[in-house]
Amino acid sequence: MLLRAYRLTDRLSLIFLKMIGVLSSLLADGLLIFAGSPVRQRSGVLGLAGVLVSAVVAILIAIGAVLAPVGRFILRLLGISISTTASGYQGAMARRSARSDMRSAVQEDPLRARNRALSALLALSLIAVIVVILWATQPRPQTVAVLPNPDLAIVGAATATPTNVVPIAVASPIPTATQIPTVLQSRGSIAYTVRENGQTDLWVVPVTSRQPLRITNDAADERDAVWSPDGTKLAYASNQDGNWELYIYDLVTSQTRRMTFNLAFEGAPSWSPDGNWLVYETYQGGSYDVYVLPVTDVNASVQAIVQHPSGDMRPAWSPQEGQQGRLIAFVSWRDGNGDIFIVSLDDIGSPYNLTRTTGIDEDYPAWSPDGRYLAYSALDAGIEKIFVHDMNDPNAAPQVIGRGRAPAWSPDGTALVAAVDTHDATDLTVYPFGGADAIPQLIRVPPRSDRPSWTGQPLPSALVNSGGLPSGTSALYTEQETQFANGLYPLGILTRNVQAPSPRLSDRVNDSFNALRERVNTLTGRDFLGRLDDAFWDINQRPQLGEEVRNWHKTGRAFSINKNSALAGFPREVEVFREDTDIETRWRVFVRVAEDAQSGQLGEPLRGLPWDFEARTSGDVAAYEAGGKLRDAIPEGYYVDLTEVAADYGWLPYPASTDWRLNFNAINYWLFYKPDGLSWLQAMQELWTDDQLGGFLPTPTPNQQASTGG
DSSP states (O other): OHHHHHHHHHHHHHHHHHHHHHHHHHHHHHHHHTTSOHHHHHHHHHHHHHHHHHHHHHHHHHHHHHHHHHHHHHHHHTTOOOHHHHHHHHHHHHHHHTTGGGGTSOOOOHHHHHHHHHHHHHHHHHHHHHHHHHHHHOOOOOOOOOOOOTTTOOTTOOOOOOSSOOOOOOSSOOOOSOOOOGGGTTOOEEEEEEEETTEEEEEEEETTTOOOEEOOOOSSOEEEEEEOTTSSEEEEEEOTTSSOEEEEEETTTTEEEEOOOSSSEEEEEEEOTTSSEEEEEEEETTEEEEEEEESSOTTSOOEEEEEOTTOEEEEEEOOTTTGGGOEEEEEEOTTSSOEEEEEETTEEEEEEESSOOSSOOEEEEEEOTTSSEEEEEEEETTEEEEEEEETTSTTSOOEEEEEOEEEEEOTTSSEEEEEEEOSSOEEEEEEESSSOOOOOEEEEEOTTOEEEEEESSOOOHHHHHHTOOOOOOOOSOOOOOOOOTTSOOOEEEOSSOOBSSSOEEETTTHHHHHHHHHHHHHHHSSOGGGBOSBOOOOTTOOOOTTSOSSOGGGGTOEEEOOTTTTTSTTTTSEEEEEEEOSSOEEEEEEEEOOGGGTTTTSSEEOOSOOEEGGGGGTTOHHHHHHTOEEOSSOOOSEEEEHHHHHHHTTOEEOOOOTTTTTOGGGOOTTEEEOOTTOOHHHHHTTTSOHHHHGGGSOOOOHHHHHHHTO
16 A cells, blocks of 8 residues: 555656646746736736646645545554545455456456546646636737827827727826927927028027028018017017117017117117016227117117126126016126126126136126026137026036037026037027936027027917018029030139239139129128239149148139238228137138228127237237237227128138248138138149149059059
């Protein structure tokens, strides 16, 4: 009996161990199901439940089978008789005593029958477990909800609920539309200035749709737009009536109202928190000053806020939350460079310098909506950067936000928008403030776009539905080109007898120069480009010391104004501003308008200190080594930005050579060229044959000669 009990226990142990292996594998597969979809997760849960229930039943049966013979043995030791056990025992004894008789009549052992019954029961239990697992994991066809493409969804639009959809229990709601970035949650609209076809106009763009709309299209210029506190009006500056004045445009009524009436230059308006006043810059008495005027009564007298001979400009009025709207930030040159100053309306005689920097000129101050922070931009180490100053800790260093100029705050103060220039465009870029959200490029606009202003109010539906004003502007010039049979281009004659050693340019650019000359004549009141130091050079002309051998004059795509125009005379005919980028030095050239137009009809005042080349020979060692120094004061009078106007016609300022500080001919402030995307050699090949170019052509390397068989 003990031997049979051992065999039965051994067999049950093997079955039990195999069943544990199967259950372990199924349990691992069930756990992996939880990483899948919700449907698979539900199937996995049911399957695991079936496995666990079946395992418990099988284990109980196995334990009962093992303990049954052990229990009977213990009962026999205690003298307790069980009929089934005694009967089995007597049968066994009878079989031992009469083996010979068993050949004719074999009686089956009851213990073996019980073993088969237990084995069958275990097999049925395993089959039940397998059936439960297969049923729980069997895939079932379902109708799945198809979500809309989030990239095509419209924020705020209602989403229809599809039919025949089986609800899916998920932990988080299913999005129905693309969420705009956190830095754009203020929504609203941004106004900005675009320079296109030689003029500046006002545009607006809704933050959510990012579809720009033109709102002015005058032959004159409009710029410096800023939203009223209620977001329904734009104050801006324009010379549409002959000189620069302030205007207010009502977007609801589409009406424009002129706010100032005099010959003095006025610009850069900023609203008071209650919308009843404008603070602005005005050029009177030979310098910039800051004034205020009432919006509701144009006949009321204006009032000066700050006045200084060195120049105060670009004011920004603090919001109601900041000192109850009693502070004005502005740019001043009274300490020798452009700094941000703060003045209280309760004590206008005591402005204080907030930035106090040397060698960095800050500009475009802008208050945060809560009045705690002041943002501004500056050219630092050749890069335009956005800074933010904490007004609760004025002595702390400002925080650098990113690249760009002319910052403006979002209505909730969580972000700033700024103009960031690229090589061929300007990006209105939004920077987060106090967060880690992504930095989206809001919109790409034409190059040299400027002065964004952000309101939380949406644009009037009539304006949005109209699509804005049409362009309505024609090209500034048409280039008439002639090409020879050999692929070369001739030299074109410059109109109206331009005075120059060789007054010719390539036929591919001469019409643009002629149009530029006429435009400068109109803007300055004199024919400034009628006399040039250089135009076309013959290919064999030798450059002077400091001039490049591969000179753009030889391409017929360059001209030089008078090199001494920024040195001689009082006042000087030309003022030059130094602009250092991270890789080179360029110059911005301003031409003084005719003396009979110096009352404000033409041009506008200068905003900074020009570069003084004559200081190199003044005996100042530092100025000699630096190639000059900044002028001591901003020159008086009205000027035209020749560099900006030339760029309208495709003519770019040529950068200074690396040795310009010690070599006058390498300064190049007088040189403008029109590459149109061509390299110097490509431009030369439009005028000269390969035989004429000779040594200017690249020499093939030995490997190139070998590969071509030369």
